[in-house]
Amino acid sequence: MKILGIESSCDECAAAVVEDGRVPLSNVVATQIPFHAVYNGVVPEIASRKHTEWIYAVVKEALDNAGIGPGDIGGVAVTAHPGLLGSLLVGVSFAKAFAWARNLPFIAVDHMLAHLYACQLHHSPQDPLSGAAYPFLGLLVSGGHSIICRVDDFDDITVLGTTIDDAVGEAFDKVSKYYGFGYPGGAAIDKLAQTGDPEAFRFPLPNLYKGDHPYDLSYSGLKTAVINQLAHFQVKKGSAGPQDIAASFQKTAVDILLRSLFRAVEDIGLTTIVAGGGVAANSYLRLRLAERKDLRCLFPPLELCGDNGAMIAGLGYRYLVRGDRSPLSTTASARVRAFKRSYP
Template sequence: MIERVLAIETSCDDTSVAIVDRSGFVHSVVAASQDLEHEMYGGIVPEIAARNHSIALIPLIEEAFKKANMSWNDIHGIAVTNRPGLIGALIVGLVTAKSLSQAKHIPFLGINHLEGHLLAPFLKDAQHTPPEDFDYPYVGLAISGGHTSLYHITGLGEYHVLGTTKDDAAGECFDKFAKMAGLGFPGGVKVDQLAKTGNPEAYEFPRSMIHDDTFDMSFSGLKSSGQRMLEQLGPERVKENLPDLCASFQEAIVDVLIAKLDKAAKFYKAKRIILTGGVSANSRLRARAEDLAKRKNLRLVIPPIRYCTDNAAMIGYVGALRMARGETSAIDLGPSPQALASDFK
């Protein structure tokens, strides 16, 4: 019987390992960041990401066992992200999982990274427990550097895509604006920090598709508008007005995200909503979502920041649930830059 799994997440630039059981309890989760390695390039370099995963992964597995005070005797399966993501990065995690599976004679299962984010609100540990009344169905907004989508989630494996960004993801938009403003990479967190002392009404930025009849979103126009604004102001004025610029730009993104989340909740008469993914760590987005939930009498769940960003705990939880019902992967399973057609309805 599958009760506890070792999980591996290497879909992008962060290497993460966790030990999770099928109740959602995280016994340990450890990670290695690559921000410093990619900062000088202004973005993630896939070859560097893969190389660093290969260096960090085995030591992190050993650390996860030590932190949980467990050994391989306590593990019943291995869950590993195999889609979507950077192919080279995925290969490192997948080959490691396959090798360990054969060496330890335990099954492994490839997991969709996005499914992990959608179930991350169920995760719990010694410091955090989700609300007791949190359960299916719920409306979920998954937002990160690579993905921005709305879902109606009705059960394990039952993820209905309502809408998605037609171009740039919200996290990508944050990072590109930060880079153009001279804040470096990754810059989304820096925009959030500066915005706290800025005026969100100081500058006018577009809210594309905010009144559209669909649940779809678009952020490429906002990114272009931000670039034009920075060029018109010039370096000195940009530096003087960075808090106001960041607050105004951030508010445009948050306005669209909250409007679409509200629209989906109304359409499905939802009682529960979630934010998940790296951008759900944004303080302004969290505050606006909490205000929406209060005004509309909705149960809002946002995972702790450690489970918002890419992490192996969410992969382990999905893996434990799916393996408990008999699912495993064949040894010839490959990585994919995209989700499978069968992953979402």
């Protein structure tokens, strides 16, 4: 079965066709980076307008690249939450209209569950399945979310830890914006850090000692230290360049993630970790996890770390073959309560 997947949760207008929940036949992503770079961040109104302008052409290109027409599609999947509400509504409205016009089954899916599913995709029917058997630990890291979870099925996760303030990707973006490193912040800092000294600054790790927060994360303190208190944490003698700030920040940001993740590994007893989200493309995070030879750590290919339609179509297939359907009254939702925690 060929599923059309549509993704418009933030600033990427994306569509893809995936066969049998595994093989992407096409994967088109129209990036809005040039329109938001001048602001060093996503402007929601601009994002939703660009989705409205582009979505028809992006879906048509996805069908053309797959070598099929609308009549060959067996179902439509779309991101319904979480994300920017205006952007989400464009994708949901288009997907519902497409499904209604062709009398196709329609399913609305969770964006973060789709990021977890990205590792299940492979590019040829002859390839061995590269995904992980359930259960495993999930590491979902992006501009909006930082989640450590136990994953028992494609739609069955238990959130173990999440951010109490900023997400890790958000911290990358804000530090990069302050120092003028570039946009998007995650990619800019990762590139700049390649030539920097990660020990030039010794930034503090959060101490979540109140309440029951064994796996939770916090990035507000690190962001404040890097932006407002930089000189207090310098270890390297002499002048430190932008690359040293980037490398030291990146190291600490990843260390915060891994401290909680490795604690969950010890407590839960699962040794397979599946990563997803834009920050899963970070080279230092991948390097650090690769050092743990006792763990099996799976990352999507780089083109599937960011927002894309293939992960939506793949996850949607699993729902549709189970018999799940979403009513055409389905609408978008900006947030998922379980993905952000209050403190203490």
